[in-house]
Amino acid sequence: MDIDKLRNLLKQVKSESISIEEAITQLKSLPFEDMGFARIDHHRSIRKGFPEVIWGEGKTSSQILSIMKQLRGKGQNILITRLDEKKAKATQKLFPKSRYYSRSKVLTYLTHPVKSEGKGTILVITAGTTDIPVAEEATITAQMMGNRVETLYDVGVAGIHRLLTERKKLEAAHILIVVAGMEGALPSVVGGLVDKPVIAVPTSVGYGTSFGGITALLAMLNSCASGVAVVNIDNGFGAGYMASLINRT
Numbered sequence: 001m002d003i004d005k006l007r008n009l010l011k012q013v014k015s016e017s018i019s020i021e022e023a024i025t026q027l028k029s030l031p032f033e034d035m036g037f038a039r040i041d042h043h044r045s046i047r048k049g050f051p052e053v054i055w056g057e058g059k060t061s062s063q064i065l066s067i068m069k070q071l072r073g074k075g076q077n078i079l080i081t082r083l084d085e086k087k088a089k090a091t092q093k094l095f096p097k098s099r100y101y102s103r104s105k106v107l108t109y110l111t112h113p114v115k116s117e118g119k120g121t122i123l124v125i126t127a128g129t130t131d132i133p134v135a136e137e138a139t140i141t142a143q144m145m146g147n148r149v150e151t152l153y154d155v156g157v158a159g160i161h162r163l164l165t166e167r168k169k170l171e172a173a174h175i176l177i178v179v180a181g182m183e184g185a186l187p188s189v190v191g192g193l194v195d196k197p198v199i200a201v202p203t204s205v206g207y208g209t210s211f212g213g214i215t216a217l218l219a220m221l222n223s224c225a226s227g228v229a230v231v232n233i234d235n236g237f238g239a240g241y242m243a244s245l246i247n248r249t
Contacts, residue, residue: 004115005075006046037063040070049117049248050145051076053237056083056105061090068095068109078109079144081137081237104136104236108144117146118247120174122240124149125163125190127156127180130205134236135179138201141240142177147247157185170194175243179236181205184216191225197246200230201239 012018031043045051054067064080064087071078078098083091088100088107098109122142126135132153142149150173155163163170163186170176170193178187179201187200200223202216209215213233220230231238 038067040067042070042074042076045076050241050244051078054078054080056080056087056107061087064091065094072109072111075111077111077114077144078107079141080107081105081141083107101136101140104133104140106137106140108140114144115146116148118142118148118174118244119249120148120247121172122147122149122175122177122243122247123152123169123173124177125152125155125179125186127154127178127182127186128205129154131179131181131203134201134203134234135177137236138177138179138240138243139236141237142244142247145241145244147244155186156180156182157189160189163189167193175199175246177201177239177243179203179239180220181213181216182207182210184219187220187228187230188223188225191223191228194227196227197243198225198228199239199243200228201236202230202233204234 013023041052100107177199180186181203191198200220202213204213
């Protein structure tokens, strides 16, 4: 249940179109529902403006489907991250209207249209093509949270002229998410060109001394450009979520 649904429920009680007992029945599972293997936080969308997100790794298909059924029953839009193809196929048998993004391993299911919440455009940028799966996770997350999102791929520092030809797009964005592996230099470059928040996402792309993204992470944390914040390695979801919160203010 989200703020709009709660407000509508209270209006129905006030107008006596439903009884107090019926309203209590709908509210019984708040603030959470204990399923034994998981406690679903139905109150989260009221507190934070977006429902609980399902982490696909480490859960069985049966567990994921059980959680989805409960969220759907409460009229919540559903976002699942890190969902492998096998589990996605099992999910889509029972939720045929769901959409699976195999590149980023994200699945979405809409019980209602996404409400526009963002004040401006979020621009998601990658240094290379191999960074796109993480960027797509950020993009889908931000879109599910009601934002207009544009993308700009493969404009890394190895050919910086590719980025500089897109200055208008950079300047028009309200928030920028910059995804890069290898040495992780691109967020510093972008941060030096714009007067908007830059959320840097290190990826685990690179040769041996990239240490699975640690080199990019440390480079971004040591950025000499002001206005650059950093999320964890490969955490496109975290970047998309943070950008959405900023874009609402």
